Amino acid sequence: MIPSAFAYKRAGSSAQALELLAEHGEDAKLLAGGHSLLPLMKMRLAVPEVLIDVSGVADLSYVRDEGDAIAVGALTRHHDVNTDGLLGAEVPLLAHAAGHVGDPQVRHRGTIGGSLVHGDPASDLPAVVLALNASLVIQGASGTREVPASEFFTDFFETAVEPDELLTEIRIPKPVARGWDFQKFTRRAIDWAVVGVAVCGGNVALINMGATPMRATATEQALAGGASAADAAEKAADGTSPPDESVAGAPYRQHLARVLTRRALENAAARA
Amino acid sequence: MRITVTVNGDETTHEVEDRTLLVHYLRDVLGLTGTNVGCDTTSCGACTVLLDGESIKSCTVLAAQADGRSVTTIEGLGSAEEMHPMQKAFQQHHGLQCGFCTPGMVMASVSLLRENPKPSEEDVRAGLEGNICRCTGYHNIVKAVLAAAEDGGAK
Numbered sequence: 001m002i003p004s005a006f007a008y009k010r011a012g013s014s015a016q017a018l019e020l021l022a023e024h025g026e027d028a029k030l031l032a033g034g035h036s037l038l039p040l041m042k043m044r045l046a047v048p049e050v051l052i053d054v055s056g057v058a059d060l061s062y063v064r065d066e067g068d069a070i071a072v073g074a075l076t077r078h079h080d081v082n083t084d085g086l087l088g089a090e091v092p093l094l095a096h097a098a099g100h101v102g103d104p105q106v107r108h109r110g111t112i113g114g115s116l117v118h119g120d121p122a123s124d125l126p127a128v129v130l131a132l133n134a135s136l137v138i139q140g141a142s143g144t145r146e147v148p149a150s151e152f153f154t155d156f157f158e159t160a161v162e163p164d165e166l167l168t169e170i171r172i173p174k175p176v177a178r179g180w181d182f183q184k185f186t187r188r189a190i191d192w193a194v195v196g197v198a199v200c201g202g203n204v205a206l207i208n209m210g211a212t213p214m215r216a217t218a219t220e221q222a223l224a225g226g227a228s229a230a231d232a233a234e235k236a237a238d239g240t241s242p243p244d245e246s247v248a249g250a251p252y253r254q255h256l257a258r259v260l261t262r263r264a265l266e267n268a269a270a271r272a
Numbered sequence: 273m274r275i276t277v278t279v280n281g282d283e284t285t286h287e288v289e290d291r292t293l294l295v296h297y298l299r300d301v302l303g304l305t306g307t308n309v310g311c312d313t314t315s316c317g318a319c320t321v322l323l324d325g326e327s328i329k330s331c332t333v334l335a336a337q338a339d340g341r342s343v344t345t346i347e348g349l350g351s352a353e354e355m356h357p358m359q360k361a362f363q364q365h366h367g368l369q370c371g372f373c374t375p376g377m378v379m380a381s382v383s384l385l386r387e388n389p390k391p392s393e394e395d396v397r398a399g400l401e402g403n404i405c406r407c408t409g410y411h412n413i414v415k416a417v418l419a420a421a422e423d424g425g426a427k
Contacts, residue, residue: 001312002296008273038334051290055337105314105380106329108327
């Protein structure tokens with residue numbers, strides 16, 4: 001499979017990427033690791049006329065301790081997130097989950113920012129940044145804005161990033177709760193999650209349970225009210241509308257959400 | 273566009289369409305057909321090569337993205353006369369059946385050992401999750417990688 005023809009442009013800096021976006025408008029897509037976008041282009045589900053390759057923008061690949069937050073550059077690859085010592089010590093949920101995205105080859109190319117702006121409710125890291133109460137730094141021609149993860153994922157494959165903007169950084173506020181866990185149920189090792197759960201402290205976020213990644217609000221409220229992990233997990237599927245497909249029906253996914261949430265809460269409690 | 277990619281140590285320069293995938297550059301432009309196209313959907317790993325020393329799936333990377341970088345394919349790893357330790361291990365432990373997945377398996381295994389020179393069996397199985405052997409010959413593949421780890425396969 002070969003993508004439809006496009007013009008390839010390379011941006012050497014975020015400023016240059018924004019200039020190219022302004023020039024080409026909605027006909028253009030940013031290319032980072034390409035592991036969400038290129039498969040869609042090969043299937044001709046995405047047909048951009050211009051690809052702006054930002055993967056060489058070196059100053060957007062970093063992990064920094066900034067005192068009140070850990071900052072991760074949007075172009076940090078999953079492999080680097082997974083193996084970063086600072087993240088391993090300070091935000092183990094993120095480092096661990098990044099090691100479960102795709103497979104080693106995918107993690108050598110795919111980036112955290114690319115995965116988030118793709119806005120796929122079935123992918124792992126959107127739920128992780130929700131559970132971490134992270135905020136997303138978005139750069140545009142008129143400046144920079146910071147959007148909480150809870151407002152970032154707006155609809156199915158839609159995020160708060162406008163066509164002329166660039167996600168530059170993920171900020172995880174400190175202190176990060178010690179109790180965390182990540183559960184991902186797949187058919188084959190490399191598949192997207194049928195259902196997944198990310199837990200950090202009292203925050204519980206669900207993968208593939210609706211049009212966007214979402215917090216399991218009823219479970220969180222039950223936990224805050226003193227409910228046991230098992231009782232709180234019973235509410236994990238409340239208010240969800242997961243995909244109802246031959247691979248897995250909606251009732252099955254809701255069952256999985258409850259089971260995986262219970263496991264995640266129990267593991268998180270054991271780590272805390 | 274005009275790209276320059278160092279492939280197996282040799283600098284190659286060609287004019288390619290912007291949409292050319294790396295695997296097609298290797299196979300169709302350079303004639304290096306050791307790298308196979310399997311699923312063509314980033315799943316099976318048959319097209320795995322090393323980009324700057326790390327395993328990637330060449331069906332999901334643009335040739336343009338390899339411009340100025342270095343690629344190693346199975347042809348660059350060793351020869352029939354002088355096999356790489358990983359190739360030798362696959363041969364000695366019969367880590368193949370039909371052979372279609374083998375180039376990708378070998379390249380992924382080399383990358384795996386570079387990152388983790390002394391893997392456990394579990395590490396090897398997890399590290400090869402991105403490569404599918406449709407003959408299901410995994411057991412001997414894992415044995416081969418573990419043997420190669422003992423024999424300098426990380427080189």
